[in-house]
Amino acid sequence: MGFLGEKDMFCCLPICSFRFTCSRSRGQIRFCSSSRPLSITTTSAPLFLRPLSHNTTSSHLQTFHAWAKSLAFSSNHPDPPHLIRELTWLLQDATSDPHTSFLQLGTTHPIWRVPLRVELKELYVLWKARVEERRPLQYIVGCEHWRDLILVVRDGVLIPRPETEMMVDFVKEIDGSESGLWADLGTGSGAIAVAIGKMLGEDGKVFAVDLSQTAVEVAEINVERYGLKDKVEVRHGSWFEPLEDVVGKLTGVVSNPPYIPSKHIPGLQVEVGKHEPQLALDGGEDGLHHLLHLCEGCLSVLKSGGFFGFETNGDEHSELIAGLMKTRWSGQFRDVKVIADFAGIKRFVTGFKM
Amino acid sequence: MSIECLRILQPIPLHRHNSHSFSFFTSPNVFLRRPKSSISRLMFSDDHSKWAPLLHSVRPATSENQSSVEVGTDAFEWALQDFYALRKDVETSLQRVDEIRASAGLEKLEADFSDLENKSADSLLWDDPSNAQKILLALTEVKDKLKQLSEFKSQVEEAETIVKLTEELDSIDSGLLEEASEIIKYLNKSLDKFELTQLLSGPYDKEGAVITISAGAGGTDAQDWADMLLRMYFRWGEKQKYKTKIVEKSMGEEAGIKSATIELEGNFAYGYISGEKGTHRIVRQSPFNSKGLRQTSFAGVEVMPLLPEESLNVEIPEEDLEISTSRAGGKGGQNVNKIESAVRMLHIPTGVTVRCTEERSQLANRIKALSRLKAKLLVIAEEQRASEIKQIRGDTVKAEWGQQIRNYVFHPYKLVKDVRTSFETSDIASVMDGELDLFIKAYLKHKYTMSMETE
Numbered sequence: 001m002g003f004l005g006e007k008d009m010f011c012c013l014p015i016c017s018f019r020f021t022c023s024r025s026r027g028q029i030r031f032c033s034s035s036r037p038l039s040i041t042t043t044s045a046p047l048f049l050r051p052l053s054h055n056t057t058s059s060h061l062q063t064f065h066a067w068a069k070s071l072a073f074s075s076n077h078p079d080p081p082h083l084i085r086e087l088t089w090l091l092q093d094a095t096s097d098p099h100t101s102f103l104q105l106g107t108t109h110p111i112w113r114v115p116l117r118v119e120l121k122e123l124y125v126l127w128k129a130r131v132e133e134r135r136p137l138q139y140i141v142g143c144e145h146w147r148d149l150i151l152v153v154r155d156g157v158l159i160p161r162p163e164t165e166m167m168v169d170f171v172k173e174i175d176g177s178e179s180g181l182w183a184d185l186g187t188g189s190g191a192i193a194v195a196i197g198k199m200l201g202e203d204g205k206v207f208a209v210d211l212s213q214t215a216v217e218v219a220e221i222n223v224e225r226y227g228l229k230d231k232v233e234v235r236h237g238s239w240f241e242p243l244e245d246v247v248g249k250l251t252g253v254v255s256n257p258p259y260i261p262s263k264h265i266p267g268l269q270v271e272v273g274k275h276e277p278q279l280a281l282d283g284g285e286d287g288l289h290h291l292l293h294l295c296e297g298c299l300s301v302l303k304s305g306g307f308f309g310f311e312t313n314g315d316e317h318s319e320l321i322a323g324l325m326k327t328r329w330s331g332q333f334r335d336v337k338v339i340a341d342f343a344g345i346k347r348f349v350t351g352f353k354m
Numbered sequence: 355m356s357i358e359c360l361r362i363l364q365p366i367p368l369h370r371h372n373s374h375s376f377s378f379f380t381s382p383n384v385f386l387r388r389p390k391s392s393i394s395r396l397m398f399s400d401d402h403s404k405w406a407p408l409l410h411s412v413r414p415a416t417s418e419n420q421s422s423v424e425v426g427t428d429a430f431e432w433a434l435q436d437f438y439a440l441r442k443d444v445e446t447s448l449q450r451v452d453e454i455r456a457s458a459g460l461e462k463l464e465a466d467f468s469d470l471e472n473k474s475a476d477s478l479l480w481d482d483p484s485n486a487q488k489i490l491l492a493l494t495e496v497k498d499k500l501k502q503l504s505e506f507k508s509q510v511e512e513a514e515t516i517v518k519l520t521e522e523l524d525s526i527d528s529g530l531l532e533e534a535s536e537i538i539k540y541l542n543k544s545l546d547k548f549e550l551t552q553l554l555s556g557p558y559d560k561e562g563a564v565i566t567i568s569a570g571a572g573g574t575d576a577q578d579w580a581d582m583l584l585r586m587y588f589r590w591g592e593k594q595k596y597k598t599k600i601v602e603k604s605m606g607e608e609a610g611i612k613s614a615t616i617e618l619e620g621n622f623a624y625g626y627i628s629g630e631k632g633t634h635r636i637v638r639q640s641p642f643n644s645k646g647l648r649q650t651s652f653a654g655v656e657v658m659p660l661l662p663e664e665s666l667n668v669e670i671p672e673e674d675l676e677i678s679t680s681r682a683g684g685k686g687g688q689n690v691n692k693i694e695s696a697v698r699m700l701h702i703p704t705g706v707t708v709r710c711t712e713e714r715s716q717l718a719n720r721i722k723a724l725s726r727l728k729a730k731l732l733v734i735a736e737e738q739r740a741s742e743i744k745q746i747r748g749d750t751v752k753a754e755w756g757q758q759i760r761n762y763v764f765h766p767y768k769l770v771k772d773v774r775t776s777f778e779t780s781d782i783a784s785v786m787d788g789e790l791d792l793f794i795k796a797y798l799k800h801k802y803t804m805s806m807e808t809e
Contacts, residue, residue, distance in 0.1 A: 069605075081612075082692060084605045089714060099599045136691050145695075145714030162679070162695045162716035163687050260688055271691045281688050314685055342679040342697065342716070345686050 180251025
């Protein structure tokens with residue numbers, strides 16, 4: 001997170017203050033028991049969870065909208081129309097109106113009161129950060145809509161991608177998936193773990209593992225928000241290390257590990273390269289470092305016939321891993337499949353342990 | 355109806371008929387209000403004397419006995435105008451009843467009726483109870499329809515008789531005319547209702563509607579045009595008191611929109627607006643044309659019913675669907691952070707596609723796209739029943755030349771004209787402000803007539 005210089009101006013903002021809150025708590029947490037309360041304080045809360053304690057008029061919002069639009073189009077952002085869609089989402093989260101109808105009302109009912117979750121002037125600052133700093137909208141509003149979930153996210157946690165939504169569909173299709181023991185390795189915000197947790201029956205359970213303490217905290221928030229504390233257990237540690245007690249017992253292992261080759265990191269889209277955690281992106285020299293470790297390790301944690309599903313950097317990586325499973329680990333996996341995402345990129349490798 | 359009433363009326367004496375026979379034309383009131391056709395009929399009527407009392411009565415007051423004449427003039431003038439208006443109404447209603455009876459397929463209905471009656475009299479009818487029920491239901495329906503149609507006829511004839519009697523008897527009985535006017539008023543209401551149920555009898559007509567507008571050929575001007583149409587339909591929806599909301603809007607680069615979707619919740623929204631499906635063409639001096647030249651642009655409008663989730667009981671096998679995202683190019687996955695969760699869904703057997711961009715997660719877009727696709731397939735299945743395959747395949751609206759259903763000319767003259775019905779108006783401002791009812795009604799009638807002809 002080496003981008004504080006330009007961001008000093010944000011110190012006054014609630015959205016920013018949680019960064020300090022969490023870095024402080026990070027120090028304490030190591031000594032805390034897991035019974036520590038997981039309440040989200042108002043200042044660090046995602047926008048959509050804050051109370052509607054401010055308000056403005058529809059014409060003021062219309063002015064903001066016009067300004068924000070022109071900022072988006074005059075910036076050197078590669079896709080201004082996309083920014084406009086994000087602007088709508090920012091306004092959806094900042095107000096209680098999913099249809100942003102105040103924008104249509106602005107002309108006819110200029111003094112219509114619109115309740116807000118932040119002060120109007122903060123909206124200007126937030127949008128400036130989005131456009132000029134290229135700060136991801138998800139960090140600004142503190143959430144990401146993913147499948148049917150609204151997941152809390154914040155700096156230091158990878159924002160779950162739409163491609164990864166498919167992983168949950170793979171799990172859904174497996175017979176008996178709802179009663180098994182699952183592991184989501186490198187869970188980040190807890191996206192996959194929460195989605196699987198929601199599908200599980202009485203005796204099913206997911207272990208959500210992450211090395212990052214921030215990720216562990218955020219995942220716990222999301223697990224609690226969906227009332228899944230008895231279904232999803234968040235564990236802190238590297239890959240298989242926290243799973244020693246369930247070795248050989250898992251029904252399935254899923255993971256979206258860091259898979260971007262180190263040399264590609266500097267050239268990434270600004271929103272990703274400058275703002276998202278490298279720990280969750282950097283897959284080593286060839287991008288396969290963690291994936292290979294996962295292939296190896298899942299052989300020991302999975303029970304016989306257990307499922308695995310991994311996300312990769314696409315095409316050749318998926319092919320390469322699928323190939324290795326037939327050569328290096330020949331006879332240890334079956335029904336290995338390479339599956340494309342909706343953009344047609346071979347994104348996933350799935351299969352079963354013999 | 356009381357004929358007695360007419361008889362006891364004292365005919366007004368025909369005095370000074372000749373010298374004043376044309377004097378009523380000097381009365382501007384009457385002259386302006388009377389329909390043209392009756393002027394000529396009056397002027398060239400073989401029997402002028404018949405109209406004499408009426409003519410006389412509206413003669414401008416003469417100097418003698420002014421006050422009493424004025425009172426009398428007022429009363430008669432009212433009656434005369436009332437009578438003319440009524441006679442015109444009766445004529446229109448007669449024509450309307452004839453049209454409705456013809457377009458309802460009276461002969462076919464009668465044939466159906468006797469056929470169904472025979473069937474219902476069959477001694478074996480109740481051997482198949484469900485079929486029997488169907489027959490009896492159809493019989494009641496046809497019977498009701500026939501009854502209604504014959505009521506229309508008898509009602510309008512009753513009014514016509516009053517008008518004729520009044521003409522023949524050279525006198526006005528306001529009580530009778532009142533009765534006729536009531537009959538016509540009531541009849542028109544029933545005709546409206548009948549027509550509406552005939553015009554809006556499609557299976558989804560009573561549902562809400564989803565209107566999708568997309569800019570077609572014409573660059574920025576077309577995107578601006580799409581935005582104008584969005585406003586037009588939004589205003590129309592609001593005027594109809596439908597719950598109207600814009601659920602998706604994709605902005606154009608410079609101005610206007612690339613596409614937008616409006617949802618209208620309320621009774622018969624789909625029935626009314628479904629005829630708007632097609633290409634809408636604008637001709638104007640474009641503000642986006644640097645030379646200020648006249649330009650033509652197009653926008654496509656698609657309309658689907660807004661069906662409640664549970665009514666979409668269409669099962670689409672997964673292998674019939676091809677789902678893709680518009681996240682083309684690039685490595686995707688962790689490499690990109692773009693909330694580009696837009697989903698495009700193709701129904702392979704029919705080639706029908708839908709796109710859903712408004713939701714913030716891919717799954718949510720998939721669910722919404724699927725329900726839109728289902729609604730679309732239901733509509734197509736319905737159209738398939740009613741029209742030819744090639745028209746169904748033409749379901750995707752082509753927003754370009756030669757495909758338009760309506761032209762909106764802003765320059766060099768002002769005119770909105772529907773290509774299908776030839777209905778037109780020069781009040782382009784009102785149309786753009788959502789005054790679409792006359793266009794909609796004209797189309798519904800046109801559609802109804804067409805369907806009757808094909809049957």
